[in-house]
Each structure stands twice: as C-alpha cells, then as structure tokens.
Amino acid sequence: MLNSIKRFLLHLHPPRVEINAIKLNRTFGLGGMSVFLVSLLALTGILLRFVYVPDAEKAYRSIELLNHFNSAGRLIRNIHYWSATILCLFSVLHLLRVLFSQAIYFERKKNWYYGLVLMFLVFAFCFTGYLLPWDQVSYWAVTVVANVLRYFPVIGDALASFLLDGRFVSEHSLLRFYHLHTGVLPVLLFMVLSIHIWLVRKAKGVAIPQEQKGQLVNTSPHLVYKELVALLILIIAITTLSIFFNAPLSTPANLDRVPEIITAPWYFAGMQELLLHIHPLVGGILLPIAFLIFLIVVPKMGLDEVKVGVWFNGSRQLKKLYALALIFSVLLTVLLVVLSDAIIKDSFNVIWGTVFMVSVYFVTVSGFLIFLLRNLNRSMLSISMIVFVLFTGSYITLTIIGLLRDAQII
Numbered sequence: 541m542l543n544s545i546k547r548f549l550l551h552l553h554p555p556r557v558e559i560n561a562i563k564l565n566r567t568f569g570l571g572g573m574s575v576f577l578v579s580l581l582a583l584t585g586i587l588l589r590f591v592y593v594p595d596a597e598k599a600y601r602s603i604e605l606l607n608h609f610n611s612a613g614r615l616i617r618n619i620h621y622w623s624a625t626i627l628c629l630f631s632v633l634h635l636l637r638v639l640f641s642q643a644i645y646f647e648r649k650k651n652w653y654y655g656l657v658l659m660f661l662v663f664a665f666c667f668t669g670y671l672l673p674w675d676q677v678s679y680w681a682v683t684v685v686a687n688v689l690r691y692f693p694v695i696g697d698a699l700a701s702f703l704l705d706g707r708f709v710s711e712h713s714l715l716r717f718y719h720l721h722t723g724v725l726p727v728l729l730f731m732v733l734s735i736h737i738w739l740v741r742k743a744k745g746v747a748i749p750q751e752q753k754g755q756l757v758n759t760s761p762h763l764v765y766k767e768l769v770a771l772l773i774l775i776i777a778i779t780t781l782s783i784f785f786n787a788p789l790s791t792p793a794n795l796d797r798v799p800e801i802i803t804a805p806w807y808f809a810g811m812q813e814l815l816l817h818i819h820p821l822v823g824g825i826l827l828p829i830a831f832l833i834f835l836i837v838v839p840k841m842g843l844d845e846v847k848v849g850v851w852f853n854g855s856r857q858l859k860k861l862y863a864l865a866l867i868f869s870v871l872l873t874v875l876l877v878v879l880s881d882a883i884i885k886d887s888f889n890v891i892w893g894t895v896f897m898v899s900v901y902f903v904t905v906s907g908f909l910i911f912l913l914r915n916l917n918r919s920m921l922s923i924s925m926i927v928f929v930l931f932t933g934s935y936i937t938l939t940i941i942g943l944l945r946d947a948q949i950i
C-alpha cells in the first residue's frame with residue numbers, strides 16, 4: 541500500500557527536486573494536502589451517492605438514515621464534511637502563501653488565475669453541497685444567498701432563476717444543485733486542477749529565490765517521505781474530527797416556516813455579516829467584484845521590484861507595515877460594526893446606511909494609506925499588498941464577528 545502511494549506520488553513530481561523547494565516553510569505542503577483532500581472528497585462523495593436520494597421527499601431521510609443507523613455511513617459523511625471544511629481553509633492559506641512568497645508573478649501569473657478559478661470551484665462545491673441534506677438550516681440559508689445573486693448585473697435574474705423557483709428553493713433546485721455538485725463541478729475541478737499542477741511542473745517547481753537554486757536531490761526519499769508524513773497527520777486529524785464531531789443536520793426543511801435566525805455556513809459568515817450592515821447589491825456583488833478585479837491585476841503590479849520566491853519580498857519594513865495594516869483593518873471593521881449595530885441600522889434606511897458605512901470605510905482606509913505612503917517608498921508592490929491586507933483583514937474580522945453572532949456570544 542505504502543509503495544503504491546509512493547509510486548503514485550512519484551508520477552506527480554520530476555525525479556529530482558531543488559532541496560530548498562521542499563523545506564517546510566516554502567509551501568507548508570498546503571497545495572499537496574489540498575490535492576489529497578480533493579481526492580478524499582471525490583472518494584467519499586462517490587460512496588455517499590449510493591445512499592443519497594436527490595428528491596425533496598427523500599433527501600433528508602436518506603441522510604438521517606446514514607446518521608442514525610449506519611456508523612460506517614456516518615463516518616463517511618463526516619469525513620466528506622471535514623475534508624471540505626479543511627479544503628476551504630487550506631485553499632485560502634495556500635492563496636496567502638503564494639501571494640506573500642511572491643510566487644504569482646511572470647511565468648506563474650497564469651497559474652494564479654487558474655488558482656482563482658479553483659477557489660471559485662471550491663466555494664461553488666460548498667454552496668451546492670450545503671443544500672443537499674435538505675434540512676431547515678441549509679434550505680433557508682441557500683434561499684437567502686441565492687436571492688442575493690439576483691442583484692448581479694445583467695445575468696443576475698437568469699442565474700437566480702436557474703437555481704431557484706421564483707424566490708424560493710424548490711425540489712427542482714435540489715436536483716440542479718445535485719447535478720452541479722456531483723457532475724458538472726467535479727469535471728471542471730478535475731480539468732482545472734490538472735492544468736494547475738501541470739503549470740507548476742512547467743515553471744520548474746515551486747518558486748524559490750534565485751540564489752537558493754542549484755542544489756538538487758532525489759524526489760524519493762527526500763520529498764516523498766515528507767509528503768507521506770504530511771498525509772498521515774492530515775488523515776489522523778480528519779479521522780479524529782469525524783469520529784468526535786458529526787456533520788451538522790438540523791430538522792427537515794419546512795418550506796412554510798422561515799426560521800427566526802438564518803445562519804450561513806462558516807465560510808460565508810463574513811458575507812452574511814456584511815449583508816447585515818450594507819445593501820446586498822454593494823456587499824454581495826459590487827465589493828466582491830471589486831476585490832476580484834484587484835486579485836486579477838495584482839500579479840501585474842510592481843514587477844520591477846519583485847524578488848520571486850522571497851517571503852514578503854525580503855523587506856522587514858514591509859512586514860511591519862502589513863502587521864500595522866492588519867491591526868488597523870481589524871479595529872476599523874469592529875468599530876463600524878459596533879456603530880452600525882448601535883446607531884446606523886435604526887437611524888438610516890438601508891441605502892443611506894450603506895452610503896455612510898462604505899464612505900467612512902473608504903475615506904478612513906485612504907487616509908491610512910496616504911499616511912503610510914508618506915513614510916514608505918511608494919512602490920506599486922507595497923501599495924498593492926497593503927491594500928490586500930486591509931481588505932482581507934476586514935473580511936476575516938467580519939467572519940469572526942459573524943461566527944460569534946451565530947453562536948449568540950455577541
């Protein structure tokens with residue numbers, strides 16, 4: 541068994557690799573572990589298909605049967621759930637790793653874009669899979685999120701009507717989500733992931749600083765054993781989580797009773813929190829589009845200063861500024877949420893509340909950037925990275941606040 545895994549891993553790598561490319565702090569193994577998680581999700585997903593019935597009358601019951609009467613089935617469902625949860629987390633961390641180790645420029649730019657498509661696919665998987673148990677929590681959360689898509693310019697209505705029947709999720713939606721989740725998305729993911737991995741090979745492995753190149757070692761045992769250890773730790777973590785914590789399942793979906801609190805899954809908690817304070821058109825569509833455009837132009841900015849493969853471009857000053865930007869974005873976001881909860885939501889209608897919140901945010905962030913730039917070499921690279929840290933810091937803060945709100949801690 542171990543030998544078969546070893547032979548399989550050797551197919552994915554060249555026979556010899558740079559010694560500095562396989563050190564832990566180069567990639568933290570995040571890309572490789574994500575590939576493993578995708579395979580585990582495919583395997584457990586295929587097994588779940590044997591019992592799951594994509595029918596509004598029977599879907600919930602089929603999951604309930606697994607949960608209560610079949611411990612192997614329950615374990616498989618839990619492994620599927622925890623692998624997906626960890627994959628979301630690892631995809632985000634992997635994105636941060638490639639960005640901050642300057643591995644997205646020049647010949648790696650194309651792979652950054654394929655990575656963005658992968659990120660979209662991972663979240664599309666989570667969104668479509670979330671509805672399948674057809675329980676009360678998932679039914680209403682999906683209804684709310686799918687209705688936000690309606691605000692999307694030009695294709696919004698068509699997109700929402702494809703997923704919903706009128707304003708609501710129906711049995712037809714369930715079938716569409718099922719086919720997307722188990723048919724269309726897996727094929728797309730397999731294609732894009734194959735290109736992603738091929739592009740890493742084409743760029744001659746992961747990015748390392750120029751001066752660290754030239755020391756090659758055999759892939760087996762040097763890299764293969766490290767990968768096996770990482771996989772073993774991951775398998776132990778997922779198995780432990782799956783034994784002790786069940787994937788959530790609330791009561792069966794009741795289409796006539798809107799729950800008092802509708803909670804999104806944790807990876808959408810930041811978006812849910814944002815939508816509590818600003819209009820869906822701005823929070824659910826315009827801001828994400830602006831952030832996406834930013835992610836598309838990022839690998840084209842500051843190319844003359846980039847030191848490929850060097851963490852934080854080798855600048856201590858930049859590291860300190862990132863930390864400062866992160867603290868600033870956390871404080872500003874908390875302040876705005878408190879302000880919105882205490883005053884804005886009751887005193888303004890949603891349009892004026894949104895105008896107020898967005899203006900305060902952008903004016904304050906711009907002021908902070910201008911303040912920083914007076915003490916900084918005004919390079920495009922540092923500006924783009926600090927903007928990224930500011931936005932990401934705010935979104936992570938919103939996610940934490942959203943989770944605390946869901947848990948009724950605040």
Ligand code: HEM
Nearest residue numbers: 567571572574575635638643651652655656658659746747
């Ligand atoms: C399903 C999700 C993903 C999987 C399975 C995956 C897999 C991988 C693997 C195996 C590598 C090579 C080893 C490593 O860097 O750890 C890699 C590299 C890379 N990935 Fe991903 N990836 C995923 C998502 C993403 C995302 C969301 C982005 C960014 C938007 C991204 C951008 C990159 C880039 C730019 C490289 C080249 C890094 C370098 O040369 O140092 N990937 N990916």
